[in-house]
Amino acid sequence: MTRYVALLGSINVGGNRLTMADLRWAFEREGLEGLETVIASGNLLFDYDDRPLEGLEDLFAHVMRDRFDIDSFVAVRDRAAIAEAVESNPFSGEGAGDRVHTMFLERQPDPAAFEKLAADHAGRGPETLAIGNRALYIDFVDGVAGSRLTSAFIERRLGCRGTARNVRSIARILAKMS
Incomplete structure (x- = not known):
């Protein structure tokens, strides 16, 4: 199993x-x-x-x-995919653990869709983005609650759905999977 x-x-x-x-x-x-x-x-x-x-x-x-x-x-x-989400997140260790997230995506988005997301978000807020393996990494610099970078905004531009977890939660999940 x-x-x-x-x-x-x-x-x-x-x-x-x-x-x-x-x-x-x-x-x-x-x-x-x-x-x-x-x-x-x-x-x-x-x-x-x-x-x-x-x-x-x-x-x-x-x-x-x-x-x-x-x-x-x-x-x-x-477990390997969760470990990859921890290890590959370029914002881990830089931002606060409750502000750095991984959005787990239903599939790998097209690179052009990620570029559109980044371009459409430019100037809307301080968040930084990076693409991963069926994942989107986000540093919500000022916190999630007031951010204009919403799941709906992301999903429309990437053309796929996702669900996000902060790095603290992911670390707890990974520890329980070991």
Whole structure:
């Protein structure tokens, strides 16, 4: 069995309140094993055998809609991908741990789409951006709350969905996956 994390977007933000016990219960009913939540924001660790992962993100999203009426983007990553998100983030160690984020994307965006995002954001705020492997790295210099660099703004320009976690949360997830 391999250890994975499902990073569920839109959990415990914007009115989509959900207990982590209810989240675990819903996925236990789907037959997933070794379920454990990390931080109360939709990070679900689980064990999964070596079957193909294709469709697993869609299954998670379906369960969220069906059981909780929450439309959620879900990114499933293994330990190596989470470690890469930590190691490859060029802003880690530079900015505050709650302001430096990795947005896990559904697919690798086209380089031209990233250039459009960077160009359209220029002058809108102090945030800095870098592209990674199915990831967008962001330093929200002045914090996320007042930023004009929103998920919707990013997703429209990249042409793909994502869910973000700050580097502190990612480090906690990685530690639990070890």
